[in-house]
Amino acid sequence: MTPPSTPAPTRALRSLRSRLGTTGLVYLALAVLLAVSAALVAARGENLLTTANTVDLLTRSSLLGFLAIGQTLVILCRSLDLSVGYVAALSTVVAATTMAGDPSRVVLGVAVTLGVAGLIGLANGLVVTGLRVNPFIATLGMGLIIKGYLDTNFQGPAGEIPAAFQAFGYTRISVLPVSTLVMLGMAVAAVLFLRRTRTGYHIYAVGGDAEVARLSGIRSGVPTVTAHVLCSVTAGVAGLLLAARFGTGSATVYSGGYELEAIAAVVLGGTYLLGGRGGVAGTVAGVLILATLDTVFNVLAVDPFVKEVLRGVIVIAAVAVYARGGNSGARTRFPSGGAAPPSPGPRPGSRAAPDPGSEPSPQPLGGRR
Numbered sequence: 001m002t003p004p005s006t007p008a009p010t011r012a013l014r015s016l017r018s019r020l021g022t023t024g025l026v027y028l029a030l031a032v033l034l035a036v037s038a039a040l041v042a043a044r045g046e047n048l049l050t051t052a053n054t055v056d057l058l059t060r061s062s063l064l065g066f067l068a069i070g071q072t073l074v075i076l077c078r079s080l081d082l083s084v085g086y087v088a089a090l091s092t093v094v095a096a097t098t099m100a101g102d103p104s105r106v107v108l109g110v111a112v113t114l115g116v117a118g119l120i121g122l123a124n125g126l127v128v129t130g131l132r133v134n135p136f137i138a139t140l141g142m143g144l145i146i147k148g149y150l151d152t153n154f155q156g157p158a159g160e161i162p163a164a165f166q167a168f169g170y171t172r173i174s175v176l177p178v179s180t181l182v183m184l185g186m187a188v189a190a191v192l193f194l195r196r197t198r199t200g201y202h203i204y205a206v207g208g209d210a211e212v213a214r215l216s217g218i219r220s221g222v223p224t225v226t227a228h229v230l231c232s233v234t235a236g237v238a239g240l241l242l243a244a245r246f247g248t249g250s251a252t253v254y255s256g257g258y259e260l261e262a263i264a265a266v267v268l269g270g271t272y273l274l275g276g277r278g279g280v281a282g283t284v285a286g287v288l289i290l291a292t293l294d295t296v297f298n299v300l301a302v303d304p305f306v307k308e309v310l311r312g313v314i315v316i317a318a319v320a321v322y323a324r325g326g327n328s329g330a331r332t333r334f335p336s337g338g339a340a341p342p343s344p345g346p347r348p349g350s351r352a353a354p355d356p357g358s359e360p361s362p363q364p365l366g367g368r369r
Contacts, residue, residue: 022278023285030292034048034292037293046299048296055175056295056298057294060295062177062179064287064290065180065183066237067234067235067261068262068265068266068287069187069280070233071266072190072271072280072283073190073194073230074135075271076275077224078206078274078275079135080139081135081259083124083146084258084259086146087146087239088235089150089252090251091113091235091243092242092249092250093158093250094109094112094116095159096158099159101160103162103164106162106164113239117233118236120142121228121229122228122232124139128224150252157248158249158251159248161248165243168240169243179244182237184284191279191280199223199226202218203226204276204277205276207277208276261290264290266286267315268289268315269281269284293314294307
């Protein structure tokens with residue numbers, strides 16, 4: 001029986017992806033979105049790319065960017081973190097109460113905030129790897145613990161952020177907010193971490209296939225715990241940004257749904273939700289896509305409820321189109337260096353005939369332990 005032929009649009013999408021790579025395809029989608037959005041706004045007699053709108057777009061992207069960068073790391077190693085919104089809320093309180101309006105305590109406040117966030121990430125990672133609790137349940141439970149603590153002890157604003165640190169939330173260089181520059185710097189550091197360090201390679205390996213990684217000599221718990229610690233630290237940075245903007249600690253910011261929005265940005269940026277493929281560069285594009293949608297909806301004065309519906313539809317449609325063009329075989333690789341999910345094959349120890357059209361098998365990561 002002759003198998004059905006691939007539809008022409010799908011073939012075209014796969015061909016485009018093979019030329020641009022996944023990250024390039026996401027940035028192309030961002031460029032198309034900006035062009036279409038500018039045309040829609042121009043049809044209303046307005047300009048999307050005014051200084052005010054550009055600053056608004058970049059400001060929105062910085063907060064989500066911090067959360068999405070960390071979320072990318074845990075998703076790459078086939079995990080998840082639903083506590084980042086609660087960690088950000090707790091971080092605002094820790095920063096504001098530690099600084100207490102004293103400029104001389106800014107460094108101490110930043111250090112304590114990131115330290116507390118890192119400890120929460122360490123706890124998440126150890127529960128996931130040591131107790132074998134599903135990361136969805138483990139991190140959701142941690143988030144609920146933090147929520148209970150905040151609701152019990154902080155009924156309103158807490159502490160005070162000195163004016164010197166509030167500049168982190170409002171200062172900009174031309175149209176570039178300082179927070180956006182910090183976010184982009186963190187993204188570059190995350191890309192280098194994933195591509196140039198042993199732990200970064202191990203994160204991809206564990207996300208691709210934990211058993212194969214173990215047989216290659218990789219202790220799968222170490223990269224997973226590291227990813228969770230870094231994810232919580234980036235959530236702590238997001239909390240510092242929120243505290244700088246509010247001027248005080250706000251225990252209720254966890255209600256903003258930041259964790260789900262961060263996951264949407266990561267998946268929209270081309271990272272495989274089951275781990276092992278993708279990267280931070282695509283995540284930044286996903287963050288900018290969501291920030292662009294928010295800015296356009298605000299300029300067009302779209303009803304808030306309709307805005308959420310439209311955002312959800314656009315995210316689902318974009319990921320569906322991407323997935324339709326990406327099912328070209330298990331050997332397809334992402335440009336960021338992650339291996340494709342393993343396809344069913346012979347058991348370890350057995351030999352199989354090589355596929356003449358396949359890529360050479362990657363060398364095992366890590367060595368003997």
